Amino acid sequence: MALTATGIGSGLDISNIVSVLVNAEKQPKEALFTKKETQLNAKVSAMGTLKSGLSNFQDAIKKLQSGELLNSRIVSTGDSAFFTAKADQYAQPGNYSVEVEQLALSHKVAGANVADPTLAVGQGSLDLSVNGTSFSVAIDPADSLSAIASKINNASDNSGVTATVIKSDAGSRLVFTANDSGTDNQVSVSAVDSSGTGLSDMFNGANLETLQSAANSIIYVDGQKLTSQSNTIDDAITGVSLSLTKADIGATSTLSIKQDTDSVKKNIEGFVEAYNTLISSIDKLSSYDVDKDKASALQGDSIIRSLESQLRKTVSERVSVDGVESALYELGISTDNEGKLKIDDTRLTDAVNNNMSLVEGVFSTSDTGLAYKFDELAKSYTKSGGVIDNRNNSYTEETKRLTDQREVFSAKMEQLQSRLLKQFNAMDLIVAQLNQQSSGLADRLNSLPGVVRA
Incomplete structure (x- = not known):
């Protein structure tokens, strides 16, 4: 006799029993997966925070790289x-x-006026020259003033002339203007007719009028x-x-x-503030809370240790300024007990007001200045393919492996559940069969002669 529902033969809640057994196997592993996933997400977020802090630090030190900005x-x-x-x-x-x-002033000359600027002018060429450099444009029989102006302006060898059609009460005329001002840039125009005298009548001799003389x-x-x-x-x-x-x-x-000593001082103070903010962020990302017995996402991470070490090393480096070794402390900038920078305002003000060569040398000496060194250090972490990028790639790969492990484990739990259901259902069927046999045996015994029923 086949069972149509689990537990009928034995009276047991097989579905619940199997669920409890599977969950007992599943929950510790699932908790481990969740813990790893949470840790990975926290590390990715922490790397984002670190990269943002480094980018803000770069913005501050770029203002000290340029002598023009620093010595404004x-x-x-x-x-x-x-x-x-x-x-x-x-x-x-x-x-x-x-x-x-x-x-x-720029030199301006103009051709003769015509009543209708849309009519053709003539056929031949216009030779133009500015400051001794000449070029020529071919004039077709159907070219109007606007067409001629366009050919001049678009000529690949145009040596510095702009042609414009100007309309007045006297009519319309073509005006030639030197692109550059000054007496060196005189405009010369000469017309050559290949048919008729239309071009010469408009641009040659007395027909060419000076509208504005070149002037220095x-x-x-x-x-x-x-x-x-x-x-x-x-x-x-x-x-x-x-x-x-x-x-x-x-x-x-x-x-x-x-x-502009105020801007210079402000930029230096901005650098100190950005440095201290970065150090605070690093400390927070790598700290350990004794009271809560909880480590931050990057506590003990090699990236944090290396970055902090390089930052502090760079702060203490000396730069050669006019052959003299100089450092931040000569500008009134030193390190406190927490590894942060502090400013002696009197010394910084004195350096900015009276020794800008020292300030500029320490920060913006090409390649060796501290602003360059800090920027290169930060860039090695923030750039595409840099330290942070590589670490995030490793986190991505670890996340993929964790996802694959979850999928494999989930399939394993489904197989376990299926196997347990089969085993319990088989047991349930055997119990049902035994119960049937026991009931049938009892009926036969009760039907034997001499059996006394109570």
């Missing part, structure tokens, strides 16, 4: 409408009187005259670029240049 200048022109100015790290602080006598800019710096082809003057004052905007003979403006 404050430029003031008062309320002058005659020029604007920029200064790099080579500009010497001081005050300068500046007078703009004349602005540089003229300025006076502290009474010293300087003539330039351009309105942008970079050689009047060392490290200073002047952009002329308006001329007025006799109108003098004052250009003031100061060293």
